[in-house]
Amino acid sequence: MCASYEARFSITELVRLLKDAEAPLDLPGGLPNLEPRDEVRPTNLAPVILATAGEGAATTRLIDQRFGFPLPAGRKGGPVINYRSEGRTLGNGARGGRCLVPASGFYEFTGDRYPKTRWRLSAADGQPLMLAAVWRAGGQDQPDAFALLTAEPGPDVAPYHSRGVLPLPVGALADWLFDRSPAADLLVPPPAGTLVAELKPRVAQG
Template structure:
């Protein structure tokens, strides 16, 4: 499961690209710190975009924690979308890549091999997520997963739900059935590169 992603997106670029949705984007907590994150991990904070609670036709960019504690205390950082009707708490997690890890390629190596995945033709994209309030950590989000597409299948048995720009507005609209959007990507949608 995805437990690390990167967000090296300047705020100006995010605002400009988001403008293509036609949905006003506001900053209820002030403009967030968009310092480049080569890798953010579970329990760390990053920006998310969600429908504004007081104006659902608008969106807001806020900074929140990745994962909330599950019933046994383990962090809920990935959440299966399969067969679920997801209406409340939808959010988008802006990233420029996400990482998966496989068994070491070199014999005797101890560290796993790290692979970066990027959406073809885009400087950045969004991962579909859900946010909620947790009594222990406040508002937090999780990334949604689905069965892997052909680009991911050689590396992992699941993939995060990757949404291109044409899907962002639909994901924030609770009237659009989540099952229409939480699908694996077709072959050739993602580039993969070994990193680290």
């Protein structure tokens, strides 16, 4: 389960990566400034990448959404931030669908006592991670929101958690965003050596 992630990357990195993936970003307003963030937490607004709706060339867009689906009315608890991928048909529609969440790393915790040990997992090649996610349109007075997809952990994540988020390789990004391949074919844990882990304790606020 990934309860927070790091977002320290530049817009030029995202533009280059998505161009290489044949899912180019459409930025009609020019290159936006992306604030580096050490930790994106549930209910925070954060950038996500979606397929651009409509006819014409296959392009993508970058928008801010809320991290976590709100619970249905009458249910108590925090937002749904992780969404099991197994056994689901995940496609694109008018009010929700596939998306990617760019991240420079994500956090997992180990240990039985507070404070638990915090680990940052990031790409071994130093590139931004593109985490598979799904989004839903907001209701009245609610913004659009996203949740990170999870599966059985790959070998890099297994020492830290029994579930893992799903960073997709460049070659799978367009197929995921444009709904060209079944979810089950794309949502597989990355092979060993894709991610590296480092201790990353929270800095005390004072």
